[in-house]
Amino acid sequence: MGMTVVEKILARAAGLPAVKAMDVVEPRVDLAMSHENATLVINQFKEIYEGTGREAKPWDPGRIAIIFDHRVPAEGPKTASNHKLVRGFVAQHGIAKFHDIRGDRGGICHQVLPEFGYVRPGSVVVGTDSHTTSHGALGAFSFGIGATEMASIWALGVALNIEVPPTIKVVVKGSFPKYVGPKDLILHIIGKLTAQGANFRVLEFHGETIRKMSTSGRLVLCNMSVEAGATSGIVPADDETERYLREGAGVTEKIERVLPDADAVYERVVEIDVAKLEPQIACPHTVDNVKPVGEVAGTAVHQVVIGSCTNGRLDDLATAAAILTGRKVADGTRMLVFPASARIYSQALEAGYLAEFMRAGAVVMNPGCGPCLGVHQGALGDGEVALATTNRNFKGRMGNPKSAVYLCSPAVAAASAVAGVITDPRTGGC
């Protein structure tokens, strides 16, 4: 019986000839990523060793990545002290894949991992962040876990008692119309599947549209697969994956492509044609509350956010900057831009995008998660509305349960910033 990509990856990682959906395996882990919540992982890790008489040493510091991104620079003494504690652990155990708060190599974990070449096709990646699904864009099986599970992996090097998830095959065809792209596609898919439609399942992306899509776009699809409940999204590796890893991430060693068998068993197949897809908006307060932009156009927006691990990449900033050229952010609307990494920030600076944002009236912030998780930077006032290229619109997400968040693409966000209301970029004078 044929295997899906994830079944092949898990079989190999567990040292088995073959696995099928719902088998229980203990795969070795190739990369274990944490961010600020490494603070809790360290606490749980030490607790595992209590009373064992053994020294609490991670199984392989070379396979651990820690990236500060959620609250950078620290918003207060508690976060700053957490950062300090993690730095101490990193130094003690020689964790090289550590990205501190820096303007040269910092950024959001889900951008730093791909751009530094830490993720390879066929690898097993875990992260203490639900959007760890992102790295499936490079053909890896990559999923989010909690801090205690990470502590267990730091101790043992394997993920314990994993059920092989069934896979839903998503086949996408057609060319995107102007101002429609990967964000609109994944919002459409989430609306179709619902917020739990892929719970405990993998979304495996196929079709001509995916083959032509850049890694940046694939990261958007896999990033938000979790919003349909998926354990992971995955794009089987191809020429584009190899191009990205060579040119974008500087990988020189051999890249192996793990591909699904022709007779792989899928739970179901979902087919989508994007040729007539309209810009999509996820309306408050669930990500599956998706409507075509026309249905909510005209809604007043107090804050526009462009950035995050979903849409803070160079092509996203280029699209937004092009729409803002020669225009101004509307009075009564604030626009915040958060590039996804220090590298992207530099590239956007050189390309002139950041100057364009500032000239238009936007505020360019340092790379990081920023307002997406409502901790600091860009909280909303009572009754305010935000339109964001981020990935979640749960009640209270942007720091205030008395506010509302709509999600969209960078093109919709930029056009709406100019108009001050939710605007279709195809008709909004762009």
Place this chain on the structure above:
Amino acid sequence: MGKVVLKLGKDISTDDIYPGRFMATVLPTETPQFCFFDRTEFNAALKAKAVPPGSVIVADENFGCGSSREQAASTIRGHELVVVARSIARIFLQNAINLGLNIVICPTIEAEEGDELEVAPGKVRNLTSGKEFATEPLPPARQAIIDAGGLIPYTRRRLLERA
């Protein structure tokens, strides 16, 4: 047996259970204070110790969707509450099992705040309405972790089994 102290709809996110702005607080001993913080009355009742251990939160489908933040499980665990939900999002379910939070998947559960529920093998009895609802077993793959009392003791045992 426990009284339903909070009835929730579907897609209750971890931002609802444990708002992002408290994520710098991580220790299971400290997270309970922020449990459902923005549901101010319920949070106040918890803090006033007016909600006895064993009380029940009843939720519709996809409870705990969203972030992987483990605080969402530890904050409920800290008050020794039971969660009975029609379905549970993957990461929250695993966090709950790993931390030993008492969770019950009951796809057809019907209960109102104030109802008395009894969790029995394979079913939940609503003693107030007199109805019974079948439960779904937790993932069998996780049974060893549940039996060990959580992932920390289970990992400790596995570690010690290694030479």
